[in-house]
Amino acid sequence: MCRNSGGEKVKEEWKVRGRRFISPVVSVLVKYKVHPNILTVAGLWITVCASILYAEGAFRWGALVMLFGGLFDAIDGEVARRSGRVSVFGAFLDSTLDRFSDFFIFGGLIYYYRNNLIFFIALYVAVIFTLMISYIRARAEGLGYSPRSGPMDRTGRYFFIVITTFLGPEIFRWFIFVFIILVFITVVRRWKELYNYFKINNKKQIS
Numbered sequence: 492m493c494r495n496s497g498g499e500k501v502k503e504e505w506k507v508r509g510r511r512f513i514s515p516v517v518s519v520l521v522k523y524k525v526h527p528n529i530l531t532v533a534g535l536w537i538t539v540c541a542s543i544l545y546a547e548g549a550f551r552w553g554a555l556v557m558l559f560g561g562l563f564d565a566i567d568g569e570v571a572r573r574s575g576r577v578s579v580f581g582a583f584l585d586s587t588l589d590r591f592s593d594f595f596i597f598g599g600l601i602y603y604y605r606n607n608l609i610f611f612i613a614l615y616v617a618v619i620f621t622l623m624i625s626y627i628r629a630r631a632e633g634l635g636y637s638p639r640s641g642p643m644d645r646t647g648r649y650f651f652i653v654i655t656t657f658l659g660p661e662i663f664r665w666f667i668f669v670f671i672i673l674v675f676i677t678v679v680r681r682w683k684e685l686y687n688y689f690k691i692n693n694k695k696q697i698s
Contacts, residue, residue, distance in 0.1 A: 502644070509565060516562075517569045527571035530586050534563030538592040540640070542599030545656065547655045555658035556597065561649055586629075589645065593621060596652065603660065620674035621648065627681050640684045641677025648674070 520530070537560030544553035566583060571577045597618045602612040624643065631638050643651070651673070655666040 493548045495517055502646075506646075510569065513562070513566050513569060517566050517573060518571050520566065521573045524574070525570065527574070527576055528581055528584055529565040530567040530570060531581070533589055534552070534560050534567065535588045535592055535595075537563060539595050542595040545596065545599035546602040548660060550656045550658075550660050550663060553599070553614075554653045557649075557656075558653050560592075561653070563612045564592075588624075590625060593625075597621070600656075604664065607664075610664045610667060613671060615670050617667060617674065620671065620678055623678050624648075624674060624681065627678065631681075631685055634689075636685065636688050638681040638684045638688075641680040643670075643677040 537556060541553045541557035541560060544550075544556060564585075567581075571581055597614060601611060601618075604614060624641070625645075625679045628638055648670075649671060651666075655663045655670075658666075
């Protein structure tokens with residue numbers, strides 16, 4: 492099954508540009524022997540600060556702090572690779588704290604909209620589909636395959652929330668529904684990708 496779609500190529504190009512952008516910072520951190528796990532934990536605490544700002548209605552500050560926290564999430568893996576500190580535990584820690592980060596961010600947003608039933612429920616739906624995307628990938632990787640189709644991988648979700656929350660709570664609340672549609676599409680596409688992959692591989696094993 493071909494996975495080199497136009498969308499995937501664009502994502503890869505942006506990832507390469509991102510690595511170039513953070514390269515000087517990574518070099519400094521490697522030079523001073525900063526452990527990548529420290530960066531991972533620091534990124535989580537910065538995300539907690541962003542979630543508090545969202546809960547208090549300071550959406551623009553929350554978006555900026557969340558963006559800053561995302562820098563740590565981007566550089567910890569690069570630091571691990573360059574410093575030769577890649578480990579199974581490090582990957583597990585990074586993945587686990589990513590889930591906590593999602594919970595905190597959505598928790599802050601849900602708290603802010605707690606008195607508006609429509610947007611309160613909409614955010615819960617968004618959380619469910621977000622967790623489904625993460626679960627599908629984790630479960631599939633346990634079976635030997637990593638699905639990546641769909642517009643809302645973690646990077647896509649991250650920047651969507653940063654950009655739309657920066658516009659303020661009155662505008663962001665309408666983007667919640669756009670977010671739900673996009674994460675739902677991602678869930679469906681990954682289900683389809685997995686179905687096709689395992690269908691083909693089951694036939695190969697039988698033959």
